[in-house]
Amino acid sequence: MRSSFYSVAVRPQLVAIAAGLLALSLTGAAFSAAHGGAALMKQFPDPADPASFAADYVPTVLITGSNRGIGFEFARQYAERGWNVIATARKPEQADALKALAAEHPNITIEQLDVTDFDRVDALAKQYVDTPIDLLLHNAGIGGGGDNQFFLDMQWDVWRQVLEVNTLAPMKISEAFYPHVIASRDKKIVTVSSSEGSITKAMQPRLYFYRSSKAALNMAMKNLALQLKRKGVSVAMVNPGPTDTDFMAGLPKKMLRPTPDAVSDMMRNIDGLTVETTGSFYQYDGTIIPW
């Protein structure tokens, strides 16, 4: 992965020039193949130029944790929009609703992925090496259990799990799928964060681990936004608001929004994301959440 990261991490114009030069030389071709450049050279559209993509270009979204809740609804709505959907789940064999959805929508492909299994992340990235991914959508997340994170009774092993899923996995998957994103037309990396990750908005003490994992994630993604802006990649966090899913089972229903609304709101914010607004943390209503 490291070599392909470097091979794409140069100016697109240089890639085009280099591609021409390399084609003249056997040595160059060998170099290119060894560094994962072959996949890039095969592509007709210039990833740096959205206008070079065909009018009937079909974008691709990869969604983690799409077996239920918000992830499932993302898969459904992007599929109905006509996108290619790579819907990942830890246990696809148990994801009956997702399997039924995929049976209705041939543009949905289900893949097994536990986001904490970094070897599997790398294998999946390799499997899709020739597939540009327009939207890398980090949706999988865990709360860690409210009663594992009380001051004076912190369960530290839970902290590591929460960090692994909510903070590290999105960074690992972003690294692994960066070449796919950079080869796409839309070039977006979006993470479902939470207003619980806003330090500014914290008004009651709770969820130390969950909140910290989201604050840490927001920082890492802000860094990534700064890093990839000049590559034309947009990075953002979106917040669904309190949503009627298993994740929020402890809350009264009247406080929760329907999942389709939460997802269509987040999709609207993702649609509006550009490199100019990269690094933003979007509330579902389109306002910006302070850090």
Added chain:
Amino acid sequence: MKIFDDEHFRDGDEPETGRREFVAGIGMLMAGAMGVSKAAATESGVTPLPAPAESMTTVLITGANRGLGLEFARQYAERGCRIIATCRNPDDATDLNAIAAGNPNVHVEKLDVLEHSAIDGLAAKYANMPIDILLNNAGIGGGIQNQIFGRLEYEVFYDVIAVNAVGPIKMCEAFRDHVKASALKKMITVSSSQGSIASVSMPMLYWYRSSKSAVNMMMTNLALQVARRGIIVGLVTPGATATDFIDPRFRKAIPNIREPEVAAADMIRNIDRFTLENTGSFFNYDGEIIPW
């Protein structure tokens, strides 16, 4: 997942209200109902140190063998405070031991903040000692080369977060009763402007920065949690300082890099400023509030 389960908020079951109103109400509440030190609510907002001798101010400092921690120990000792100075390897802490040799109020203790049982052990050893200022100073950077996108070292993330974010909150758990029993009741953590998501402008130090954002969130939660016990929680930053923390090769590239004695003095001044009114604040070395 249960989130709103108020009966479990053992230490801070405050009604949901605007944070400003909430914090503003705390001072009066504390001074009156809780019977805490009146000093915590002086008009100037500055908390004076109590007189030495029997009401001697006690400061516990982690990572006190060098750099900022050593300066904290030196300067608080010069103020006449009792110091519990912890470090991983007291045998090698030449400078700290020299301070302790000339001052019977400076106690050097072995502590690695990664070892939670050792933290609990130290808390038990000082069970009857009120600690006025718990100063979480120990921190690691994780190495610039381990935090570059495209070759992020994931295990380093856990190391950095364990020292920089978990260590401080574990210390606050273990020493909560000591701080609560003291006059000043302050839990202070040395954070970094690198932890300000709003301020960062160049991509680097993914893990270090995330760990500081995480500890900022932890301490914000803690400030809300323990305010009603009269405990003040604060975050301070030293600014770029010429310590072992920054590779000597890089120090030259940082304009206005400061000496540790200056940085520690600035942070001590800011620690003095913390009251229940501004608990949870993130003070830059120059006294400004750093945005999250």
